[in-house]
Amino acid sequence: MQHLDPDRLVLLALSEDQQHSDESEHLAGCAGCRYDLESLREVSEIGAQTQDLRDLPPPPEHLWRAIEAEIAPAAASPGGSAAVTDLAAHRGRAHRRRSRWLAPVLAAAAAAVLAVAGTVVFDRLAGRTGGEQVLARATLAPLETVPAAAGGDVRVLADGQMRVDVRGLPLTTGFHEVWLIDPDDLTKMVAIGNLSGQPDVVLPVPVGTDLNRYRLVDVSDEPHDGDATHSGRSLLRGTLTS
Amino acid sequence: MSSDDELAERLRDGDEKALRTAYDRHGAAVLYLAQRLLGNRADAEDVTQLTFVAAWTGRDTFDPGRGTMLGWLLGIARRKAVDRLRSAARDDRLTETVRAQTAPADETESPERIVDRLVVADELGRLPDEQRRTLELAFYDDLTHPQIAAVTGLPLGTVKSHIRRGMANLRRRWEVDGAAFGSRSVGPSRAL
Numbered sequence: 060m061q062h063l064d065p066d067r068l069v070l071l072a073l074s075e076d077q078q079h080s081d082e083s084e085h086l087a088g089c090a091g092c093r094y095d096l097e098s099l100r101e102v103s104e105i106g107a108q109t110q111d112l113r114d115l116p117p118p119p120e121h122l123w124r125a126i127e128a129e130i131a132p133a134a135a136s137p138g139g140s141a142a143v144t145d146l147a148a149h150r151g152r153a154h155r156r157r158s159r160w161l162a163p164v165l166a167a168a169a170a171a172v173l174a175v176a177g178t179v180v181f182d183r184l185a186g187r188t189g190g191e192q193v194l195a196r197a198t199l200a201p202l203e204t205v206p207a208a209a210g211g212d213v214r215v216l217a218d219g220q221m222r223v224d225v226r227g228l229p230l231t232t233g234f235h236e237v238w239l240i241d242p243d244d245l246t247k248m249v250a251i252g253n254l255s256g257q258p259d260v261v262l263p264v265p266v267g268t269d270l271n272r273y274r275l276v277d278v279s280d281e282p283h284d285g286d287a288t289h290s291g292r293s294l295l296r297g298t299l300t301s
Numbered sequence: 302m303s304s305d306d307e308l309a310e311r312l313r314d315g316d317e318k319a320l321r322t323a324y325d326r327h328g329a330a331v332l333y334l335a336q337r338l339l340g341n342r343a344d345a346e347d348v349t350q351l352t353f354v355a356a357w358t359g360r361d362t363f364d365p366g367r368g369t370m371l372g373w374l375l376g377i378a379r380r381k382a383v384d385r386l387r388s389a390a391r392d393d394r395l396t397e398t399v400r401a402q403t404a405p406a407d408e409t410e411s412p413e414r415i416v417d418r419l420v421v422a423d424e425l426g427r428l429p430d431e432q433r434r435t436l437e438l439a440f441y442d443d444l445t446h447p448q449i450a451a452v453t454g455l456p457l458g459t460v461k462s463h464i465r466r467g468m469a470n471l472r473r474r475w476e477v478d479g480a481a482f483g484s485r486s487v488g489p490s491r492a493l
């Protein structure tokens with residue numbers, strides 16, 4: 060028995076050619092060729108419906124961080140301290156909640172962090188008296204995964220500006236962000252601004268920020284993913300003292 | 302780019318970077334499947350998260366000899382999505398709220414068919430350039446062999462053999478990983 064040629068099967072499966080009568084006759088009597096033809100037909104039908112799947116958008120970064128936080132909290136921020144781990148775990152939960160209904164109020168929530176801060180340690184008026192009067196300072200040390208040569212200095216000036224000097228930070232495809240964190244509740248933090256690749260920047264501290272509470276200065280590596288929350292990847296940390 | 306075998310080995314060794322690679326490579330497909338099955342983005346992201354966490358927990362059960370990483374992940378995602386739909390349906394009966402909310406976005410396409418499309422699309426992307434290109438012209442532009450030869454400047458015989466080999470590759474992959482083919486309905490990863 061002469062089976063159908065593989066090239067013929069493909070042409071028939073793609074409906075490019077009509078079956079000849081001898082082919083139809085063979086197919087009626089040969090389960091093997093019939094099966095091959097049906098499989099190839101199915102594949103070409105599926106193949107024709109794949110166009111919109113060829114360039115799916117990459118899955119979101121915040122979703123990965125939620126996964127990462129869940130599988131191995133320590134791995135999310137290899138700095139390894141318990142404090143950092145808590146932050147990562149929190150992010151996992153926060154993201155899951157956020158995906159449901161919190162997205163529109165996120166910005167408001169960030170503002171609320173400031174609103175609940177109790178003591179106002181300084182305000183803009185305090186800056187009138189002197190240009191470089193230093194209210195508080197911190198020495199930034201690298202976390203474990205960061206080269207030991209990395210570090211920095213932070214000075215909070217009386218005019219409400221924060222001067223940040225950093226050195227030796229690992230290169231990033233995103234950017235470096237400066238945060239003030241409450242060391243007693245690592246889920247509470249204020250984003251101060253980003254270093255935009257410069258070793259020395261001056262950033263305004265939001266008026267009303269309680270520096271007794273938000274005294275942990277943190278420099279993180281943030282991807283450009285449109286997600287305003289902390290990435291969980293801390294590079295430098297130091298505590299403000301007056 | 303590492304093969305599935307190598308990725309599986311790194312995953313079994315507990316290397317989180319291997320899971321990240323799997324997420325970069327297949328997260329989009331998993332999210333697409335979940336979104337099509339569940340009909341909303343929030344649930345789809347939750348199921349995608351559950352899928353990769355389950356893949357991590359059950360990483361010992363992935364056997365590259367039985368199917369590809371993508372097929373395995375899509376299998377997990379399908380079960381997670383179906384669980385989600387079932388529990389939503391149960392909640393609905395209890396609370397007698399609107400069932401329409403939990404209906405899949407597109408009821409005309411079965412979960413199996415979506416999985417089939419995703420694995421065939423993935424395989425198409427892995428084919429050698431000329432095989433892929435000739436098949437795209439046949440599938441998407443509905444061109445005949447002679448038309449493809451004219452468009453690409455390839456000899457007709459070459460077009461024929463590219464399409465025959467390309468189709469054979471897609472078919473093999475579909476038989477290994479495709480949901481409708483049925484070979485994946487049972488297996489060690491079922492417990493995930």
Ligand SMILES: [Zn+2]
Pocket residue numbers: 061062063085089090091092093
């Ligand atoms: Zn035959």
